[in-house]
Amino acid sequence: xxxxxxxKKILQIVVDEYINTAVPVSSKSxxxxxxxxxxxxxxxxxxxxxxxxxxxxxxxxSGGRVPSPQAYRFYIEELMERGNLSSQDLDYIERMFxxxxxxxxxxxxxxxxxxxxxxxxxSVAITxxxxxxxxxxxxxxPCGDGTALLVIMTSERILRDSFISxxxxxxxxxxxxxxxxxxxxxxxxELGKVKxxxxxxxxxxGQYRQVMREVIDALKLYTRPRDEDVVLTGAEKIFxxxxxxxxxxxxxxxxxxSSKDRLADIIEGENDEIQINxxxxxxxxxxxxxxxxxxxxxxxxxxxxxxxxxVIGPIRMDYPKVITVLENVGKALEDxxxxxxxxxxDGNERKK
Amino acid sequence: xxxxxxxKKILQIVVDEYINTAVPVSSKSxxxxxxxxxxxxxxxxxxxxxxxxxxxxxxxxSGGRVPSPQAYRFYIEELMERGNLSSQDLDYIERMFxxxxxxxxxxxxxxxxxxxxxxxxxSVAITxxxxxxxxxxxxxxPCGDGTALLVIMTSERILRDSFISxxxxxxxxxxxxxxxxxxxxxxxxELGKVKxxxxxxxxxxGQYRQVMREVIDALKLYTRPRDEDVVLTGAEKIFxxxxxxxxxxxxxxxxxxSSKDRLADIIEGENDEIQINxxxxxxxxxxxxxxxxxxxxxxxxxxxxxxxxxVIGPIRMDYPKVITVLENVGKALEDxxxxxxxxxxDGNERKK
DNA sequence: GTTAGCACTCTCAACCTTTAAGTGCTAACG
DNA sequence: CGTTAGCACTTAAAGGTTGAGAGTGCTAAC
Numbered sequence: 124x125x126x127x128x129x130x131k132k133i134l135q136i137v138v139d140e141y142i143n144t145a146v147p148v149s150s151k152s153x154x155x156x157x158x159x160x161x162x163x164x165x166x167x168x169x170x171x172x173x174x175x176x177x178x179x180x181x182x183x184x185s186g187g188r189v190p191s192p193q194a195y196r197f198y199i200e201e202l203m204e205r206g207n208l209s210s211q212d213l214d215y216i217e218r219m220f221x222x223x224x225x226x227x228x229x230x231x232x233x234x235x236x237x238x239x240x241x242x243x244x245x246s247v248a249i250t251x252x253x254x255x256x257x258x259x260x261x262x263x264x265p266c267g268d269g270t271a272l273l274v275i276m277t278s279e280r281i282l283r284d285s286f287i288s289x290x291x292x293x294x295x296x297x298x299x300x301x302x303x304x305x306x307x308x309x310x311x312x313e314l315g316k317v318k319x320x321x322x323x324x325x326x327x328x329g330q331y332r333q334v335m336r337e338v339i340d341a342l343k344l345y346t347r348p349r350d351e352d353v354v355l356t357g358a359e360k361i362f363x364x365x366x367x368x369x370x371x372x373x374x375x376x377x378x379x380x381s382s383k384d385r386l387a388d389i390i391e392g393e394n395d396e397i398q399i400n401x402x403x404x405x406x407x408x409x410x411x412x413x414x415x416x417x418x419x420x421x422x423x424x425x426x427x428x429x430x431x432x433x434v435i436g437p438i439r440m441d442y443p444k445v446i447t448v449l450e451n452v453g454k455a456l457e458d459x460x461x462x463x464x465x466x467x468x469d470g471n472e473r474k475k
Numbered sequence: 476x477x478x479x480x481x482x483k484k485i486l487q488i489v490v491d492e493y494i495n496t497a498v499p500v501s502s503k504s505x506x507x508x509x510x511x512x513x514x515x516x517x518x519x520x521x522x523x524x525x526x527x528x529x530x531x532x533x534x535x536x537s538g539g540r541v542p543s544p545q546a547y548r549f550y551i552e553e554l555m556e557r558g559n560l561s562s563q564d565l566d567y568i569e570r571m572f573x574x575x576x577x578x579x580x581x582x583x584x585x586x587x588x589x590x591x592x593x594x595x596x597x598s599v600a601i602t603x604x605x606x607x608x609x610x611x612x613x614x615x616x617p618c619g620d621g622t623a624l625l626v627i628m629t630s631e632r633i634l635r636d637s638f639i640s641x642x643x644x645x646x647x648x649x650x651x652x653x654x655x656x657x658x659x660x661x662x663x664x665e666l667g668k669v670k671x672x673x674x675x676x677x678x679x680x681g682q683y684r685q686v687m688r689e690v691i692d693a694l695k696l697y698t699r700p701r702d703e704d705v706v707l708t709g710a711e712k713i714f715x716x717x718x719x720x721x722x723x724x725x726x727x728x729x730x731x732x733s734s735k736d737r738l739a740d741i742i743e744g745e746n747d748e749i750q751i752n753x754x755x756x757x758x759x760x761x762x763x764x765x766x767x768x769x770x771x772x773x774x775x776x777x778x779x780x781x782x783x784x785x786v787i788g789p790i791r792m793d794y795p796k797v798i799t800v801l802e803n804v805g806k807a808l809e810d811x812x813x814x815x816x817x818x819x820x821d822g823n824e825r826k827k
Numbered sequence: 828g829t830t831a832g833c834a835c836t837c838t839c840a841a842c843c844t845t846t847a848a849g850t851g852c853t854a855a856c857g
Numbered sequence: 858c859g860t861t862a863g864c865a866c867t868t869a870a871a872g873g874t875t876g877a878g879a880g881t882g883c884t885a886a887c
Binding site for chain 1: 584614616618624626628636702703709710711714719720721722725726729730733
């Protein structure tokens with residue numbers, strides 16, 4: 124059955140209304156507030172039909188209707204009216220982004236905070252996948268006691284570090300030497316491709332084989348995000364939404380967000396091309412809980428991936444608001460990075 | 476009024492019973508299970524008296540009695556019977572600690588996990604106060620684009636790093652030079668005392684003044700724990716305790732634990748001397764919520780502070796269990812570090 | 828296709844009743 | 858004088874009843 128325009132209109136009203144009030148919507152309330160030119164009985168017929176199509180459900184006969192996940196998906200695709208942020212909100216974004224130093228590690232926290240604050244939902248953010256990045260330089264710093272600090276710089280300026288152990292009898296000069304040699308091997312390689320050169324690198328490297336081994340193991344670890352790479356902000360915000368007056372739901376939610384690994388899986392989707400990505404309820408694939416929605420956006424600016432950001436909350440989520448915020452934050456971020464790039468270029472020219 | 480032995484015995488029974496069952500305890504249940512040689516009426520008299528002394532409260536006349544915070548404090552001081560961990564639990568500790576590389580950053584996560592798992596409460600851990608540590612070395616690594624990475628090694632082998640910006644026109648050799656000079660200034664200084672030498676260091680330092688400024692600012696930041704220094708494990712464990720079937724309580728709890736800053740304040744007490752520290756309910760001082768208890772222990776081994784670890788949960792907490800776990804984990808940790816130190820010493824001797 | 832009208836269903840809150848638990852008090856006991 | 862049995866009293870929790878209110882589905886008429 125093709126959806127008539129009126130059906131669409133009514134569905135839109137139901138979803139809008141339910142998003143705003145969290146109360147099942149009745150035929151009467153529709154004719155009173157929105158569709159004053161038809162009677163409630165007519166609307167009732169349409170509602171029954173929409174229910175048959177799978178867009179609406181009722182908890183019980185006298186309870187009004189509630190949108191199904193399918194309805195939300197349709198709403199986002201076709202019905203939703205985009206809003207604009209208030210100038211207050213825009214100011215807030217500007218203020219939050221203008222102040223601080225902006226390496227990715229700090230940026231990710233500010234952005235997550237802004238998103239949570241503006242949407243009133245819990246925000247999750249994750250640094251870009253490291254796999255695609257190329258290693259720019261790699262150094263080993265002596266720490267004494269048979270350990271060294273491994274510092275890696277990638278093309279995207281992201282830094283990661285970890286300890287590795289080195290032979291007890293390795294002196295500082297020797298370490299420096301090894302550091303330079305190993306650095307040369309990996310410079311320009313993609314992190315994700317370290318595995319492929321593993322054999323070769325090890326066989327070439329009689330002298331510092333053990334150190335090489337450690338470095339490779341560390342590099343391999345970087346393909347998986349560390350706990351610190353996943354940022355969670357505003358967990359307590361869920362209590363602002365009535366579905367979380369039920370402990371059972373809070374329990375579900377808290378269990379999901381308390382594991383950074385799980386969070387990483389949830390917000391790291393197939394977002395290579397998609398700019399904004401909405402998962403509603405148990406879409407089957409990921410381990411998003413049944414009663415949750417996740418909206419994510421992957422930002423990049425100036426050819427640089429800035430990470431994936433998102434919002435997690437009840438299925439009855441204010442999608443227009445959330446999507447508008449995500450878009451505006453994306454724009455602001457782009458401006459920020461571009462203006463910085465420009466500065467940097469100016470600086471470099473001055474340098475010449 | 477002096478507490479008779481029988482009063483103490485009864486108070487102990489009440490607390491034990493309430494900790495185990497979460498049900499207000501009645502005079503009848505006491506005489507049935509524990510004090511079979513007196514009648515319930517006698518116990519009733521004692522209970523009334525204990526209530527008058529402030530150790531017990533009742534929600535309503537026919538509801539049995541519940542220990543007050545004061546009772547828990549007394550219980551921990553005088554009444555509690557220490558248990559021992561099962562050999563299973565001891566094995567578990569051993570297994571968890573034996574496997575991995577143990578710089579403090581990783582250690583803190585494993586320890587927190589072990590504590591949460593064994594106690595069945597939410598565990599919080601924080602790295603040692605950096606203020607008292609002395610700087611062992613300090614280096615600046617070039618990152619290009621007018622930024623450098625600051626790497627600091629302290630006496631305790633804890634490493635911390637952050638980006639600072641440097642003049643655009645500063646070459647790599649120059650940076651290396653600055654790094655060495657600045658390093659010399661701070662080597663051997665306590666982190667907490669950076670402020671004191673600030674003026675002096677800056678005035679001495681015409682040439683690299685700007686870089687010095689940045690380094691000092693970064694060093695000053697380190698007196699406050701970073702978010703990454705606070706580890707939270709097993710947040711979802713609170714749902715295993717009946718007090719958190721009430722959303723209001725969960726809300727309180729989640730709000731507290733969702734800010735790492737607040738968590739740091741809570742578990743960082745005046746634990747210079749005290750080995751195990753119990754805060755019950757709103758002790759007035761910190762921002763522990765009214766309905767929560769926090770038990771913390773600060774570990775050190777081989778002269779090295781290994782951080783503060785704790786458990787946060789309902790006032791009706793299984794103190795004997797929690798304290799036993801904290802003690803055993805402390806012992807295990809000490810063994811681990813000592814055996815490592817021994818290895819290291821052996822290694823150094825071999826080196827000579 | 829739309830509408831008025833009405834019977835039907837269901838929830839929710841208010842109220843009552845009963846039951847069970849546990850106490851406080853009093854008077855008697857050894 | 859501490860201990861005890863006995864009993865009246867209080868309260869929460871559970872179950873049942875009722876009435877009001879909300880909303881629907883259906884039918885017959887427009």
